[in-house]
Amino acid sequence: MASRLMYVRSLSATATDGKWEWYEFGTAFAFEQCDRYSAKRKRDRFDRDLLLDCLVALGIPADDDTAYGRATVLQDPANCDRRRVTLAEAQAEFR
Numbered sequence: 001m002a003s004r005l006m007y008v009r010s011l012s013a014t015a016t017d018g019k020w021e022w023y024e025f026g027t028a029f030a031f032e033q034c035d036r037y038s039a040k041r042k043r044d045r046f047d048r049d050l051l052l053d054c055l056v057a058l059g060i061p062a063d064d065d066t067a068y069g070r071a072t073v074l075q076d077p078a079n080c081d082r083r084r085v086t087l088a089e090a091q092a093e094f095r
Contacts, residue, residue, distance in 0.1 A: 013042045031057035 009026035020042040028034050031054065039045045052063045061067040085093075 011037070011046060013045065029054075029057070 007025060009029060010024070012023045014021055014023070022037070022042050022045060024037065033050060033053070036050060037045050055062045
């Protein structure tokens with residue numbers, strides 16, 4: 001079943017108040033190494049190598065530079081007004 005955002009599967013590690021939490025949503029794909037998700041340290045559950053393995057299984061050769069064409073950089077310089085405020089002033093604006 002998909003979420004309201006139409007996700008079929010999602011994994012996340014979030015740090016709120018300095019404490020890491022691990023979340024999983026949806027049914028695992030056949031290529032996932034789900035045994036890794038129970039590692040004691042959250043950072044050991046999903047590393048770069050595991051990400052690349054998942055992307056390749058999904059048909060995305062993220063670590064193969066020859067799979068990409070020429071790059072184009074689009075840059076739109078924004079003219080934003082800058083100002084200095086204290087922390088208390090900034091906090092007051094968002095209350």
